[in-house]
Amino acid sequence: MGSSASVPEQSSVHDFIVKDNTGKDVNLSIYKGKVLLIVNVASKCGFTNSNYTQLTDLYRKYKDRGFEILAFPCNQFLQQEPGPIEDTVQFVCERFKAEYPIFAKVKVNGSNTEPLYKYLKANGGGLTGSIKWNFTKFLIGKKGEVIHRFGVMVEPSAIEADIEKALEEPYENQEISQDKI
Template sequence: MLRSSTRILSLRSLSVASSSAFLLLEKQSSFNFDQTLLRFLRNLSVPLVSQSITTGDSRPALCSLRFDHTMASQSEPKSVYDFTVKDARGNDVDLSTYKGKVLLIVNVASQCGLTNSNYTELTQLYQKYKDQGLEILAFPCNQFGSQEPGTNEQIVEFACTRFKAEYPIFDKVDVNGNNAAPLYKFLKSSKGGIFGDNIKWNFSKFLVDKDGNVVDRYAPTTSPLSIEKDVKKLLGIA
């Protein structure tokens, strides 16, 4: 239900020839947006400039649709490959460069009780399967107990020196909240957790297949080596 004289509703999921639309509804009282009407708009195959829509009480609401193919395609990513992230030096990294790889995406921290075991096993897993198509993408995050307070340079030095990490470590990000990295919003929407979509702690893990699809999610306490069989399956290793 929409109230007030002017409301703007973004219809991000419209499947039309042009791909982004904004619905401007002008009405002095409540407006019940009928689901049949919504399905009709989704199935439109031609752009609309303006159209009057009749509400339940026979009072018209003005509908103005504006289309922008680029905006919609960017706002509705289909796979991990649709994202660009920052590396530890602030450079853009297009994740499409990992096409054909099996990805294990992990939010890491340097001062967590899970740090030693996870970093150790991540290194072991990577060393074992990196030549067979596995890539580990590590994203530092300081949202859980402030356990990743260092700079990107300090984080990389810690992981590479102490745990011999050879896989890429990216720019520090938020994984929850309004400022969560777009990649993590996508990961969470693709595979929700048992107690909701939010990441619960450091070292949550997402497994991505060779087509960029998120196929599994593991809790922070799930050790990297315990998911070896899932990695091998996606790699096509007997």
């Protein structure tokens, strides 16, 4: 785990604001109550075809049950996500029929690491530390907690049972409704 000064103090993924692929802020609190799979992606990686194909399949299968994939392009590993973000979005949406959000390019390691990724790496569900390659996956529970971190060698289809289990977990909104006061 990194030093506490470098790890964001947020208590869940829902506390972060990230940029979408047009540069607009997205408050991840909009995903409260949903199971998330957060993935650092790349278009020119040897794992691109299998991962994107399986991510699209998982999304289609579980999106109506409260599952979302949040894809964060990253060019830190052998420059396998070159070019502008518009090219990435077009590639993923046309070739792999992705319907889930593709966010702005991020850095997942180093001094300019996206704060969300600092948090994910520090709370990696058993695995912590630097991200080793493209397509590292973080399974996030309905309350925004990291359930598990999966390395690149774990294909999306291999974590389907983990996704199903997370979707079955109850979600009680922490806010107190006015009728209970």
